[in-house]
Amino acid sequence: MKKFIFSIIAILAVTFVSAQSTSPRFGTAKNQDNTYRALTLGATTVTPTSTLVTLPAQTKFTNIVTVASTSLSPTFTANVSSSYLGDQMKVLVAANSAGTRTITLSTNLICTATTQTVAASKKAAFTFLFDGSKWIETSRCVEP
Numbered sequence: 001m002k003k004f005i006f007s008i009i010a011i012l013a014v015t016f017v018s019a020q021s022t023s024p025r026f027g028t029a030k031n032q033d034n035t036y037r038a039l040t041l042g043a044t045t046v047t048p049t050s051t052l053v054t055l056p057a058q059t060k061f062t063n064i065v066t067v068a069s070t071s072l073s074p075t076f077t078a079n080v081s082s083s084y085l086g087d088q089m090k091v092l093v094a095a096n097s098a099g100t101r102t103i104t105l106s107t108n109l110i111c112t113a114t115t116q117t118v119a120a121s122k123k124a125a126f127t128f129l130f131d132g133s134k135w136i137e138t139s140r141c142v143e144p
Contacts (some may be wrong), residue, residue, distance in 0.1 A: 048074045055091065058083040058130065062090070069094040070101065077107035078128070078135045087130040097121045111137035118142060 042060035046053060047068040055065055057079040067074070076091070095101040095118040103116045103124065111126075118124045122143040128135035 048072050051075055052077065054079055055089065057081050058087050058089060061086075062088040064090045064092065067091065067093045069096045071096050071098050073102045073104075075104040075106050076109065078109050080108050080130070080133065080135070083130045083135075085130060085132045089128045089130070089135060091126040091128070093118060093124045093126075095120055095122055105137070109135050109137065111140075116140065116142060 040060040040062075042063040043066070044056050044063060045066045045068060046056065048070045051072050051074055053067065053074045053076050055076055055078045056063070059082055070093075074093075078089070093101075093103055097120050099120050101118045103118060105111050105114050105116070105126070109128065116124055116126075124142045125140070126137060127139040129138050130136075
Protein backbone atom coordinates (compact mmCIF):
# COMPACT_ATOMS: atom_id res chain seq x y z
CA MET A 1 0.00 0.00 0.00
CA LYS A 2 2.91 2.34 0.77
CA LYS A 3 4.35 1.78 -2.71
CA PHE A 4 0.97 2.55 -4.29
CA ILE A 5 0.55 5.82 -2.35
CA PHE A 6 4.16 6.79 -3.08
CA SER A 7 3.68 6.18 -6.83
CA ILE A 8 0.47 8.27 -6.84
CA ILE A 9 2.29 11.14 -5.09
CA ALA A 10 5.19 10.85 -7.57
CA ILE A 11 2.83 10.96 -10.55
CA LEU A 12 1.00 14.01 -9.16
CA ALA A 13 4.28 15.78 -8.41
CA VAL A 14 5.54 15.24 -11.98
CA THR A 15 2.21 16.45 -13.36
CA PHE A 16 2.27 19.69 -11.36
CA VAL A 17 5.93 20.38 -12.05
CA SER A 18 5.55 20.03 -15.83
CA ALA A 19 2.28 22.01 -16.13
CA GLN A 20 2.20 24.91 -18.59
CA SER A 21 3.16 28.32 -17.31
CA THR A 22 0.93 31.35 -17.87
CA SER A 23 3.86 33.76 -17.87
CA PRO A 24 5.78 34.38 -21.10
CA ARG A 25 9.11 32.75 -21.80
CA PHE A 26 10.69 36.11 -22.74
CA GLY A 27 10.32 39.66 -21.45
CA THR A 28 7.27 41.69 -22.36
CA ALA A 29 8.79 45.16 -22.28
CA LYS A 30 8.68 47.21 -25.48
CA ASN A 31 10.43 45.42 -28.39
CA GLN A 32 11.05 42.32 -26.27
CA ASP A 33 7.83 40.33 -26.70
CA ASN A 34 8.97 37.12 -28.38
CA THR A 35 5.82 35.24 -27.42
CA TYR A 36 3.96 36.33 -30.59
CA ARG A 37 1.13 37.74 -28.48
CA ALA A 38 1.70 41.29 -29.63
CA LEU A 39 2.67 40.95 -33.30
CA THR A 40 2.57 44.12 -35.30
CA LEU A 41 1.92 43.91 -39.01
CA GLY A 42 2.15 46.65 -41.62
CA ALA A 43 1.55 47.35 -45.28
CA THR A 44 3.24 50.03 -47.37
CA THR A 45 3.02 51.02 -51.03
CA VAL A 46 6.08 52.39 -52.80
CA THR A 47 5.87 54.14 -56.17
CA PRO A 48 9.24 54.15 -57.94
CA THR A 49 10.17 57.58 -59.33
CA SER A 50 13.74 56.64 -60.26
CA THR A 51 15.72 53.47 -60.77
CA LEU A 52 16.96 53.52 -57.14
CA VAL A 53 14.24 52.48 -54.70
CA THR A 54 14.88 52.43 -50.95
CA LEU A 55 12.51 50.06 -49.19
CA PRO A 56 10.90 51.79 -46.17
CA ALA A 57 12.20 51.47 -42.63
CA GLN A 58 10.82 48.42 -40.86
CA THR A 59 8.62 49.50 -37.97
CA LYS A 60 6.57 46.31 -37.70
CA PHE A 61 7.36 42.63 -37.13
CA THR A 62 6.11 41.81 -40.62
CA ASN A 63 5.78 44.44 -43.32
CA ILE A 64 4.33 43.90 -46.79
CA VAL A 65 5.79 46.38 -49.28
CA THR A 66 3.86 46.66 -52.53
CA VAL A 67 5.81 48.30 -55.33
CA ALA A 68 3.43 49.99 -57.74
CA SER A 69 3.42 48.82 -61.35
CA THR A 70 6.49 50.30 -62.94
CA SER A 71 8.02 50.96 -66.33
CA LEU A 72 11.44 51.28 -64.68
CA SER A 73 13.98 48.57 -63.95
CA PRO A 74 14.52 49.42 -60.28
CA THR A 75 17.44 48.70 -57.97
CA PHE A 76 16.20 48.03 -54.43
CA THR A 77 18.13 48.91 -51.28
CA ALA A 78 16.86 48.27 -47.76
CA ASN A 79 16.75 50.52 -44.74
CA VAL A 80 17.97 48.75 -41.57
CA SER A 81 17.69 51.65 -39.10
CA SER A 82 14.67 50.44 -37.11
CA SER A 83 14.78 46.69 -37.81
CA TYR A 84 15.06 44.00 -35.17
CA LEU A 85 16.42 40.48 -35.36
CA GLY A 86 13.73 38.21 -36.83
CA ASP A 87 11.71 40.94 -38.57
CA GLN A 88 10.17 39.90 -41.87
CA MET A 89 9.67 41.91 -45.05
CA LYS A 90 7.66 40.79 -48.06
CA VAL A 91 8.13 42.76 -51.27
CA LEU A 92 5.58 42.47 -54.10
CA VAL A 93 6.64 43.91 -57.47
CA ALA A 94 4.49 44.31 -60.58
CA ALA A 95 5.80 45.12 -64.05
CA ASN A 96 3.52 47.14 -66.31
CA SER A 97 2.42 46.01 -69.77
CA ALA A 98 5.13 47.99 -71.59
CA GLY A 99 7.80 45.28 -71.35
CA THR A 100 10.12 43.11 -69.29
CA ARG A 101 11.71 44.63 -66.16
CA THR A 102 14.97 43.65 -64.49
CA ILE A 103 14.88 44.05 -60.72
CA THR A 104 18.20 44.38 -58.89
CA LEU A 105 18.54 43.65 -55.16
CA SER A 106 21.36 45.73 -53.70
CA THR A 107 22.48 47.32 -50.41
CA ASN A 108 21.58 45.45 -47.18
CA LEU A 109 19.85 42.64 -49.12
CA ILE A 110 21.57 39.24 -49.16
CA CYS A 111 20.21 36.91 -51.83
CA THR A 112 21.20 34.04 -54.10
CA ALA A 113 20.74 36.05 -57.30
CA THR A 114 20.97 39.84 -57.27
CA THR A 115 18.85 40.32 -60.39
CA GLN A 116 15.42 39.03 -61.35
CA THR A 117 13.62 39.48 -64.65
CA VAL A 118 9.87 40.06 -64.51
CA ALA A 119 7.91 39.79 -67.78
CA ALA A 120 5.41 42.42 -68.89
CA SER A 121 2.19 42.46 -66.82
CA LYS A 122 3.62 39.85 -64.43
CA LYS A 123 4.46 39.95 -60.71
CA ALA A 124 7.26 38.84 -58.40
CA ALA A 125 7.34 38.31 -54.65
CA PHE A 126 10.41 38.35 -52.40
CA THR A 127 10.53 37.49 -48.69
CA PHE A 128 13.37 38.62 -46.41
CA LEU A 129 14.35 37.92 -42.78
CA PHE A 130 16.45 40.41 -40.80
CA ASP A 131 19.54 38.84 -39.19
CA GLY A 132 20.50 41.83 -37.04
CA SER A 133 22.49 43.68 -39.70
CA LYS A 134 21.16 42.75 -43.16
CA TRP A 135 18.03 41.37 -44.83
CA ILE A 136 18.43 37.74 -45.96
CA GLU A 137 16.23 36.45 -48.75
CA THR A 138 14.20 33.42 -47.64
CA SER A 139 12.03 32.95 -50.72
CA ARG A 140 11.31 34.27 -54.18
CA CYS A 141 8.44 33.62 -56.55
CA VAL A 142 8.06 35.02 -60.06
CA GLU A 143 4.85 34.71 -62.04
CA PRO A 144 5.62 32.66 -65.18
